[in-house]
Amino acid sequence: MCNRIAALFLALIGLAVTSCSSRHAFDPNRKFAPEKLRQDYTLFRNILEESHPSLYWFTPKDSMDLYFSNGFNQLTDSMTEPQFRNVISTVISKVKCGHTSVRYSKKYSAYIDTARQRMFPFTVKVFGPDSMAVVSNLNRRDSILKRGTVVTAIDGRSTTSLIDTFSNYLQSDGNIETGKWQMISNRNSFGNLYRAVYGLNDTFKVDYIDSNGFAQSTVVAAFDPPKKVAEKKPEGGKPAKPATPAPKTPKEKPEPKSVTLNATRNVQIDTTLRSAYMTVNTFARGYRLRSFFRRTFRELKRRDIKYLAIDVRNNGGGDAGMSTLLTKYLVNKKFKLADSLYTTKRSSKYSKHIELQKLYWLWTQLVTHKAADGKYHFGFFERHYFKPKKRSHFDGQVYILTGGNSFSATTLFAKAIQGQPNVKVVGEETGGGAYGNTAWMIPDVTLPNTHVRFRLPRFKLIMDTSLVKAGRGIMPDIEVGISSSMIKRGVDPKLAVVARIIRDSARADASKMSSKSSAN
Structure with missing residues (x-):
């Protein structure tokens, strides 16, 4: 028994050493x-x-x-x-x-x-093929490159050249540019692209437009993340014991589930204007969207809300079932998800490199059939019409806020209801195609030598064949862009436009009601 315990102990130590050495061995x-x-x-x-x-x-x-x-x-x-x-x-x-x-x-x-890497010092917002402004600066003492400052060149490379070059490394649906501009603008994407394409030097020469409208130049340093403070040791080698014990740093608690859910989908209701503002940042499962939609639309009906803004500007998609559910609360007629949905191959001679290929083969055997065109069609979605919800259906005015991050299942949602008399799409062209996409089953492929991975879509979904040639996203009914001055002032122009429309409409409704009351 003791020998078994000793052997198990040695095995565990060996496993730990192997794990640590392999982790440190990565170059x-x-x-x-x-x-x-x-x-x-x-x-x-x-x-x-x-x-x-x-x-x-x-x-x-x-x-x-x-x-x-x-x-x-x-x-x-x-x-x-x-x-x-x-x-x-x-x-x-x-x-x-x-x-x-x-x-x-x-x-x-x-x-x-986990690596402590030098970082590009600021993030940007790209709002055109030649337009870029600072959004945030990691060097907080920098009083020059502040929020809203227009950047015209970095290290002699013009803004136009940078945007065009980085776009060659980014994927997008069809001929949509707004999606790529938004990808460059997202979080640290600009800095990561700059590192990948040009590398990061100690400093960068930045050409910009100052507050008086004059062209200027400055040199900024790369941002070095702060080092962890090492514990000082006396000559004896043991850490010195402090005279007064330092208070223990409380462990960071993970955010409550309710906080995460609220950040992902939420609704604010203004009973004065009989309006509501709904944010839906994903259609992925796991965020209790079904119950959220049910409660929200029931409450909108109870409070007699007439104006609803739905913000999907940061919704990159997710489960088509969830986007379809939201559509059913708003659409005024039956609808299909796709004119056609098919895959060209069930099996692959490279299956060992493709994630879940065997499961994919089995699944397509069950749900697809080979048609005359030689492709394997998912017939249910090509034939099935979804019907509007009867209970808690919203019949008031709807404003859908879209942008370059509106992608995949989000475009299925917006496309299904755009054109209704009570619906307006406000903002910018969506990053996802209005004609269709390949978002149905997307395994990873791992290359055997470098272990680089790439995503491999397996299905092609066509929503509208007449829109394929143009290859564009959903175009807004009311186009609202952004400028450097808006970025500087922290203005949300799309939301401001919708708020103004709702406010004016609510006042007009109130005036009509007042006139009717006076007449009676």
Whole structure:
């Protein structure tokens, strides 16, 4: 018995040592030999050509062949994982499919999450092909590059050149540019792209427009995250015992579930204006959307709300079942999700590299059928009409706020109700295509040598064939952009426009009611 315990103890120690050594053994600067890169790249191309349902939807085959060849021809020397990822990213951007993207290997992703890396010093908002302004600055003592400052160049590279270059590394649906501009603007994306494409120096020369409208230049330093304060040790080697024990730092408690849920979806009601403002930042499952929608629309009916703004500007999609549910509370007629929904392949000769390929094969055997066009169609969604909700259905005025982050299932929702007499889409073109998408089943593919991953859509969904050629997102009924002065003042122009429309409409309704009362 003692021998077994000792053996188990030694095994656990060995496992821990192995785990620690493997963690420390990861080298982010490791270079892969050209032959290994070419093997991964060839597999990457073969899988896309075999299984991607919309590889040639917007880019003809001869053009894609050229892009594939150009990428392969760059693999003449050893590369690090980020360098190889850049090559793949530029090829994938030519597919013009927002659901096909590249991810680092799991180990490199873990390294990024924990490494203390120098950072690009500020974030930006891109609001045109040649327009960019500072949103926040990590160097808080910087009194020059403040919120709203227009940037015209960095290290001699014009804003137009930077936006155009970074766009070549980003995926988007069809010919939509607003989605890419928003991706560059999201969180630390601009800095991460700058690092990936140009690298980060100690300092950056930034050209900008000052508060008087004059062109100026300044030099700013890269941001170094603060180091952890090491505990000082006396000569003896043991930590010195403080005379007065320091108070213990309380452990950070995870946010309550209610806080997370409220940040993801919430509603505010103004009974004075008989209006409500609903935020829905995802259609993913796990956020109790079904009960949220049920309670919300029941309350809107109880309070006789006449105006509803629904903000989906930061909704990147999720479960089509949830977006369909919200649609049913608002739509005034029966609707279909798609004119057609199909996959081109059930099986794959590269199945060992594709996540859940066996499960996918089984699932498609059950729910799809091979049609005359040789494709495997998901017939239920091609035939089925969803009906409006009868209970708690909202019949008042609806304003849908959209932007570049409105993507995937969010466009299914907005497309289904746009055009109704009581619905207006306000804001910017959606990042997701109005014609359709490939958002149905999207496994990861892991390349064997570099372990770089890419997402492989398996289904092609077409909502409106007449819109495919243009390849655009849902265009707003009321277009509202943004400017550097609005960024500087912290103004939300889209919300301001909707608030003004509701306020004016509510006042007009009140005036009519008053006139009727006087007449009686």
